[in-house]
Amino acid sequence: MSEIKLITVLGSTGSIGVNTLDVIQRHPDRYSVFALTANTSxxxxxxxxxxxxxxxxxxxxxxxxxxxxxxxxxxxxxTEVLYGEAGLIEVSEHPQCHMVMAAIVGAAGLLPTLAAVKSGKRVLLANKEALVMSGQIFMAEVAGSGAELLPIDSEHNAIYQCMPLDFSRGLAGSGVSRILLTGSGGPFRELPLQDFERVTPDQACAHPNWSMGRKISVDSATMMNKGLEFIEACWLFNANPDQIDVVVHPQSVIHSMVEYVDGSVLAQMGNPDMRTPIAYGLGWPERIESGVSLLDLVKVARLDFQAPDPVRFPCLKLAKAVMQEGKTASVVLNAANEIVVQAFLEGKTRFSSIPEVIEQVLETVRLVDAVDIDTILGADAEARALAREFLQRLSV
Incomplete structure (x- = not known):
């Protein structure tokens, strides 16, 4: 009988964490929980x-x-109770832990996820910000430590499943011409633009396909979520920004696609349930049962695709520009977004203010080379302070 794998779940009370525990509990002969972490719950x-x-x-x-x-x-x-960043890092790098599910939302997940990577764990990455904030440093640590990095976001997991086994030479060297990153378009894909001023937090969090936390639901409504995934995909798959296209796919059945130079397009499909990529990450290279119902293509009946509207989704345009800019631009984008989205969820600013404030911060802050974690954290703090300042001006 094979050894039972011990798993730390960072952010266990969020939607990814809850789904991870669901999959783990279906396989008591394979997995056991080593540590659980939460913010305030x-x-x-x-x-x-x-x-x-x-x-x-x-x-x-x-x-x-x-x-x-x-x-x-x-x-x-x-169970021993720890607290704070030191506690998160301890359970992430603990020598008895085999795998870490990195599902803390936001910048708070960066350091414990890096700790897991540095200690050579299998890291199931559901925290976008680790790569958005520190992509070059993060991927260098993965290569240097021998850690196994498996993406859990449904889109990146889909791309991973459709990529060749070795894409370290870059897309062109692997026979790949393009990555097609799909997104549903969220709840406001067809909302008249004049109605964006009156959008409420509950409306923004009512995703038509996925059950997610409130912050990521707002990011989906603005398509900033897809923008962050665009940045993340560049780092994960050693891709240039011009090798990735975003496609709106309302049904959320095709989770992403990879196009090859011979004209073949490979797609990963399935019902919109995060337990599928979670089970893939836990079981890789094997396949394990996830609890997800099988896809009924006859019931789905149709698959639609369209280009994202840059007027409707300015956050996506900002994210693409940030990846081209480099330096600490993606750090600033992420930090400003976290602050303004939280303000929106608290009823302190309008939905339409989200891209406005982010753009103001990006235009104001001084970008520097992201040479180390201290530089990244400094840029993060500066961007947050600026975002709060711009929000205060809007409320005057």
Whole structure:
């Protein structure tokens, strides 16, 4: 019998984390939970710890960690509770952990994900920001440490499945002419442009196909999510920006495609359920059961495609420009986006302000070479401060 793999789930109370635990629990003979982490959801993490009995549980702050520790102590649980960035890094690089699901949303996931890479783990990457913020550094660490990097975003996982085994020579050297990155277009694909001013957070979070957290749902509504994925795909697949096209595909059945120089186009298809790429990452190079219902093409009946509208989705244009710009531009884009999206979710700014504020920050900040993590974190902090400043001006 093969060794049971111990898994750390960073961001276990989010949608990716919950789906990961679902797949793990379908294969108790293969996988066991080593550590679970959450930001603020003490109730949810407590329930997950009671269900899976991990060795460690991590909260982002000390107060919530103490709350969780007290609750677990009353049950007789032997799970050790840690907190903060140091706790996240400890469970990511721990020598007894075999795999890390990196599913913390936002820049907070960067350092623990890097720690997992540096320690040579299999890293299931669902955190876009790790590559958006530090693509060159991150991929160099993957190469140097011998870590296994498997993308979990449905689009990147689809591309990975359709790529040749070795694409380290670049796309052209691997016989690939183009990557076709698909996106649903979100809930506002056909909304009249004049109605964007009145969009509410609940409307923006009502994705027609996917069940996701609120921040990533807003990113899908602006197509910034696709912009971040565009940047991520360049790093993951050693591709130039002009080798990747974004295609709007409302049904979310084809998760992405790879076009080869002989005219062949390979597509990965399936129902829109994140358990499929999660199971792929956990089981690779084998295939394991995910709990996802099989695709009924007769029921789907049709597959539609269209080019993204740059007027409707300016965030996508900004992301493409940032990848061409280089330096710390993608760090700035991501940081500004996180701040303004949170302000929108809190009802402090309009939906249409999201691309406006991001563009203002990009035009104002001084870009520098992303030479190390300290430089990246400094650019991140500066962009966040500028975004808050521009938001304050809008509210005056």
């Amino acid at each position: 003490v109730d949810d993490l407590f329930a997950q710890v009671m269900a899976t009995a991990p060795r460690y549980a991590v909260m982002r702050d000390e107060e919530r960690a103490a709350d969780l520790r007290n609750r677990l102590r009353m049950t007789g649980s032997e």
